[in-house]
Amino acid sequence: MTARPGKVTQREIARIAGVSQTVVSMVLNDRDDTNVRIPAATRERVRRAIEQSTYVADPAARRLAGLDNKILGVFTYESALTPESMDFYGPLLNGIERAAERLGCDLLFFTGSPVEEGRRRLFHRDTRLRLADGCVLLGQQMDGEDLERLVAESFPFVAVGRRDETDADVPYVGIDYGALTATLITRAAELGHRRAVYVHRDRDSPTARDRLAAITTSTGQVAFTLTAVGDDLTGLPGIITAQGATAVFAEDAFLVEDIALVLSEAGITAPAQVSLAALGEVRGHRIAERPLTGFQVPRQQIAAEALALLQQLISTPADEQAAITRQRLLQGDVEYGGTLVARGGAR
Amino acid sequence: MTARPGKVTQREIARIAGVSQTVVSMVLNDRDDTNVRIPAATRERVRRAIEQSTYVADPAARRLAGLDNKILGVFTYESALTPESMDFYGPLLNGIERAAERLGCDLLFFTGSPVEEGRRRLFHRDTRLRLADGCVLLGQQMDGEDLERLVAESFPFVAVGRRDETDADVPYVGIDYGALTATLITRAAELGHRRAVYVHRDRDSPTARDRLAAITTSTGQVAFTLTAVGDDLTGLPGIITAQGATAVFAEDAFLVEDIALVLSEAGITAPAQVSLAALGEVRGHRIAERPLTGFQVPRQQIAAEALALLQQLISTPADEQAAITRQRLLQGDVEYGGTLVARGGAR
DNA sequence: CTCATCTGATAATTCGCATTATCAACGGCG
DNA sequence: CGCCGTTGATAATGCGAATTATCAGATGAG
Numbered sequence: 001m002t003a004r005p006g007k008v009t010q011r012e013i014a015r016i017a018g019v020s021q022t023v024v025s026m027v028l029n030d031r032d033d034t035n036v037r038i039p040a041a042t043r044e045r046v047r048r049a050i051e052q053s054t055y056v057a058d059p060a061a062r063r064l065a066g067l068d069n070k071i072l073g074v075f076t077y078e079s080a081l082t083p084e085s086m087d088f089y090g091p092l093l094n095g096i097e098r099a100a101e102r103l104g105c106d107l108l109f110f111t112g113s114p115v116e117e118g119r120r121r122l123f124h125r126d127t128r129l130r131l132a133d134g135c136v137l138l139g140q141q142m143d144g145e146d147l148e149r150l151v152a153e154s155f156p157f158v159a160v161g162r163r164d165e166t167d168a169d170v171p172y173v174g175i176d177y178g179a180l181t182a183t184l185i186t187r188a189a190e191l192g193h194r195r196a197v198y199v200h201r202d203r204d205s206p207t208a209r210d211r212l213a214a215i216t217t218s219t220g221q222v223a224f225t226l227t228a229v230g231d232d233l234t235g236l237p238g239i240i241t242a243q244g245a246t247a248v249f250a251e252d253a254f255l256v257e258d259i260a261l262v263l264s265e266a267g268i269t270a271p272a273q274v275s276l277a278a279l280g281e282v283r284g285h286r287i288a289e290r291p292l293t294g295f296q297v298p299r300q301q302i303a304a305e306a307l308a309l310l311q312q313l314i315s316t317p318a319d320e321q322a323a324i325t326r327q328r329l330l331q332g333d334v335e336y337g338g339t340l341v342a343r344g345g346a347r
Numbered sequence: 348m349t350a351r352p353g354k355v356t357q358r359e360i361a362r363i364a365g366v367s368q369t370v371v372s373m374v375l376n377d378r379d380d381t382n383v384r385i386p387a388a389t390r391e392r393v394r395r396a397i398e399q400s401t402y403v404a405d406p407a408a409r410r411l412a413g414l415d416n417k418i419l420g421v422f423t424y425e426s427a428l429t430p431e432s433m434d435f436y437g438p439l440l441n442g443i444e445r446a447a448e449r450l451g452c453d454l455l456f457f458t459g460s461p462v463e464e465g466r467r468r469l470f471h472r473d474t475r476l477r478l479a480d481g482c483v484l485l486g487q488q489m490d491g492e493d494l495e496r497l498v499a500e501s502f503p504f505v506a507v508g509r510r511d512e513t514d515a516d517v518p519y520v521g522i523d524y525g526a527l528t529a530t531l532i533t534r535a536a537e538l539g540h541r542r543a544v545y546v547h548r549d550r551d552s553p554t555a556r557d558r559l560a561a562i563t564t565s566t567g568q569v570a571f572t573l574t575a576v577g578d579d580l581t582g583l584p585g586i587i588t589a590q591g592a593t594a595v596f597a598e599d600a601f602l603v604e605d606i607a608l609v610l611s612e613a614g615i616t617a618p619a620q621v622s623l624a625a626l627g628e629v630r631g632h633r634i635a636e637r638p639l640t641g642f643q644v645p646r647q648q649i650a651a652e653a654l655a656l657l658q659q660l661i662s663t664p665a666d667e668q669a670a671i672t673r674q675r676l677l678q679g680d681v682e683y684g685g686t687l688v689a690r691g692g693a694r
Numbered sequence: 695c696t697c698a699t700c701t702g703a704t705a706a707t708t709c710g711c712a713t714t715a716t717c718a719a720c721g722g723c724g
Numbered sequence: 725c726g727c728c729g730t731t732g733a734t735a736a737t738g739c740g741a742a743t744t745a746t747c748a749g750a751t752g753a754g
Contacts, residue, residue: 007477007500007710009709009710009711010710010711011710011711019733019734020733020734020735021710021711021734022712022713022733022734022735023732023733023734024711025710025711025712025713026712026713028472028711029712031712031713035714035715036713036732036733037730037731037732037733038732038733039731039732042732042733054470054496054500056470056471056472056474056476056477057472057473057710057711058411058477058709058710058711059407059474059475059477059478060406060407060408060410060411060477060478060709060710060711061407061411061709061710061711061712061739062710062711062712063407063711063739064405064407064408064411064709064710064711064712064738064739064740064741065710065711065712065713065738065739066711066712066713066738066739067711067712069407069475069478070459070473070475071455071475071478079444079445079448080444081437081440081441081443081444082441082444083437083438083441086433086437090428090430090433091430093428094428094429094430096428097426097427097428097429097456097458098426100458100459101426101458101459101462103459104459104461104473105458105459106455106456106457106458106459106460106475107455107456107458108418108453108454108455108456109444109453109454109455109456110453111444111447111448111452111453111454112417112447112448112450112451112452112453113453114451115448123401123403124403125403125404126403126404126417126451127403128406128416128417128418128453129403130354130403130405130406130407131406131407131416131418131478149401153354153401354740356739356740356741357740357741357742358740358741366703366704367703367704367705368704368740368741368742369703369704369705369741369742369743370702370703370704371741372740372741372742372743373703373742373743375741376741376742378742378743382744382745383702383703383743384700384701384702384703385702385703386701386702389702389703404740404741405739405740405741407739407740407741408709408739408740408741408742409740409741409742410709410741411708411709411710411711411739411740411741411742412708412709412740412741412742412743413708413709413742413743414741414742
């Protein structure tokens, strides 16, 4: 470690002002109890000594003494600042930065975590996690054990995205995909659709389950045929015609794009013959010159809410923690777009 | 501060393993001097105790004890993660993240710094700056006093962008705009240009001076008329015709776009009648359907180099610091584009 | 058998700051 | 004059890890 000759400590200030280190600390923290009385004159003398110098409190020492550091950790399971991941992380990070600015907090990105199996590890022997007052977790796929351990150690944290794989009481902020899905299905029913196909990935996440649940409980409005895909969509056109489906819903926008391709190759025109919709963020996606129907996920808002919750978890004393709503679902918006049209292709 | 019931300390490990805290520390740091001897058996016992527990070293305590934390600060004078600033900061941040990953360092973004006059303040009473081993400074406009103070306190840091406004020995990594400018001028001369106008902003930065210097020393190849602008470009067409200029260089791409507009309104077609070029990054900019001629600034590389330098400054003992090249200029590339064409508008 | 040397481990101290307990000086009151 | 409450400050302690000084016991040489 490079020497820090220029470092000014409270002790040094105390020497200059002719008082004890204790007084300097008191003055800095504006303490004025009945136990602690410092006359205005002394206070002023210390203040001037501080201003004349270049004193800044050592955050490490503050932390060690048990104070908040106003540092919030940001952990992403993958690199967050690459051009590719900016699509997903960009709005989230922006929201986090803005919220942090408002709260006067700095952000510690755990970019130094060792990578195993393509994912960063949250816990490792040199983790700086504890330096933060709390931590936001981002990423599509999180590690259940990490979450459990954080809960067990009662380290304040918030996951972005619905996370209730584990039975631990994981604090998160997510989107209510179930409600959004139900809304979209109702819309499809209004447009005359009675039979549809839902194409989903075989990933098992809470939000995937939410979507599925909304779909399976919607049978009164629209009857869905479910089909899980790996990368193979070749069977889809057959399923559609066999079922007499007039709409295809897919788990996300990229999947819809693949589907549109397969359909057009099979001679099925969308949305004229078959409507299309994604049960995920659709911003920027277009199918057949039309904006894709799906959801708008307010990522900046999610981030802001996540930081608000985190701040609350941090600043709430243990005996009041129970009163906090630790799981929060935001509503999001349906983007009606132009690819879900009336049955029969009326336009 | 929320209590941390789950916190495991070295003392706790020591109790479990039946040794003293000292030994735990020794084992963790793999110390084995002549002064420090720990038999393999004991060592193993401690190791197991550590692994069984959830122990992680408290970074604040390590820091206080004078060790490196593998934390690099990132200070931007403006918000870095907004959609608008992503253009400029994105590649830099990406480069920084990748370099930090390689070095095993975490990144501390000082988003909590108070904002004055639209700029974040680096030094303030609650700054967490010292928590980092060193710091990278980003931003178009930096504060000279900040830089001087960092140098005075011999805090390891690196500015991104040429910074020698002050007489302090500020470490930086920048682009050699002088060399790039000279290259572009030579190219213009080859294409037959003899008289040109250089439109610059009246900002006085080191890189601005570099460009100007290259221009004023190029009189043997191309004779330049200089003109500084605020927002007013209306006089430009007059200057061009008066001087018989066949090319217009401007300080940056946005300025060129403004110029192209003014010229076209004055009935001057570019690049047919007047060639255009920017002495700055031109990626994504097009004029009259052609890619703008100018520079390509390797921002990721700059960031990587900045972090490399920073790491060097941090890890080099005081008595060898003098051997480090603290100011580094990278070369960048000329983007020949399509708006600098042979004199007379040949194609 | 005794004194020196080596082994293995611990107590004590440091870092900078916050907090608690403690203390000296002073003034008023009975 | 002596007791007490108030005022203004300080010494002492803790936080967690690293480092230094120190020490007890085993072993060796003379």
